[in-house]
Amino acid sequence: MNDETVLLCQNVARTYQDGKLKVDVIHELNLQVQAGESVSIVGASGSGKSTLLHLLGGLDEPSSGSVTLMGKQLSGLNQKELGLLRNQYLGFVYQFHHLLNEFSALENVMMPLLIGKVSKAEATERATQMLEKVGLKERLLHRPAELSGGERQRAAIARALVTRPKCLLADEPTGNLDRKNAQVILDLMLDLQSELGTALVVVTHDEELANRFDRVLMMREGQLMPFAMQK
Template sequence: MSEQIMNEKSSLGAAVLSCRDLGKRYEQGPESVSVLSGLQLELYPGQRVAIVGSSGSGKSTLLNLLGGLDTPSEGSVWLAGEELSALSEKERGLLRNRALGFVYQFHHLLAEFTALENVCMPLLISKTPIPEARARATELLQRVGLGHRLAHKPAELSGGERQRVAIARALANRPALVLLDEPTGNLDHHTAQGIQDLMLELSTSLRTAFLVVTHDPQLAAQMDHILRLEDGRLVAS
């Protein structure tokens, strides 16, 4: 299936994410434990890909590598045309802020700030002027159905609303790619379905690539492609 994804590049343009021969191993005393090996993947604008696999298969390790939060033992990861391992830590941080969004199972919103302020954070970090940041954050929150909750803090929002704020925050800088780690894993079925529908609509309208790690077969089935992480490699599911 990863080969199928790569074959779509002629119609979708340049890859927003590419990794070739990606590997990760950890040293445990005298032994070397391989988690990922020879992994290949490319994502293109607007693509939606789900990665599934058993607990301990390396999904979190893979996300950390793709997001530049960890360094590979071999191979390379390219994000928005730049090789992550060739950048300094500061440069990787700037690239993540510009080209990448993250959504986790737990929203990780800042409790002391309102929904509007939380969504403004990535914009302010990238030195967007405050009026523009507030306008763009307001537009995104309206787009995810929370225009009436701008001044509410996370404790005043439901679980689904907090996750919608997290999605708006991930999209604040109009990234090429959003990485999602079990984005509906902490929600009830009805709320999870609403989040799924929202993600699909936004990826289509914004042409943002979405890479979702999930145990939810219903969410995975709504993606363009499903890949399974087995024995350190991605295979068709």
């Protein structure tokens, strides 16, 4: 971990209008994520964890306050600029793998590189190396339907990290897996995060898994606070 700030939230609020009712999901939230740092966010269902992750990734805009990625304020960018910034600096992993069924694991992992205008030859080489890192050397040409649940999530992690992003955002990345596979996937994410120097922000309901991160934060009443596991 170093002193470079990757993500910065300043006085962020997110309010939704439900008919005449105004729902404050997040209010006056502040968060700073440093390069190479791992942060887990726990909290009850509906506490705003996923909403926060969407704000951090520029998938949603705050009602007030600012989110800054690598020194650039997201709300000041148009969709093209935002897309380029996300492709350059962010990786995303979700509870469901979101792999494209008609493409092989290799083609799925190459996709962010091709979008970033990397040559096909280089994209193939880098995607192959990343799939080997996540233990899918023998599954390069398999389509998602031919992979197990754990293998699909490994491929999704490879796709998220193939661009060597400054930060990986993960929303319940082990929530769809059994305990054994969840441990394997978490080990893999933390090992790769350490090797690549990527910051890691993970939303999870699993407090035992969350406790393995550098910082554990609890989302409660639209705010983040330090959280300590009960021994």
